[in-house]
Amino acid sequence: MPAAPVRPSVTDALLVLEGLLLRGGQRTARRNAWTAVLEDRRRAKDRDEAEHVLEAVSTSTSQAT
Template identity: 60%
Template sequence: MQLVGPPRPTVGNALRALEERLLRGGRRTALHNAWAAVQEDRVRAAARLDAERALRAAQPVGPAPRSRPS
């Protein structure tokens, strides 16, 4: 009968574990940056909508005046 011990750690597993630990903060930063970008896009969209409404409100009501040939 052969004794089976715990699995031996491999270099690949060690590197994956190290990468996970080191990049954990980077992932958090990336998520924070992505959320900030979403919020900024919402602000820009609202400003664009307000500008479109203001431009529509500033347009003259009725037919445009005709220019006379000179």
């Protein structure tokens, strides 16, 4: 039974286009920049969650006293 043909995804197409248009160093720099953006977003989310936890603890502590 032959395998069904796999359609290339948009991501695959963009990666191929990126490879054709950008030299290796530019591609690496862009990927590093995007990785930094994702890491910044993750840290911002972590800070937001920590802030909510601290506010909840602060509120429960002040109500208990």
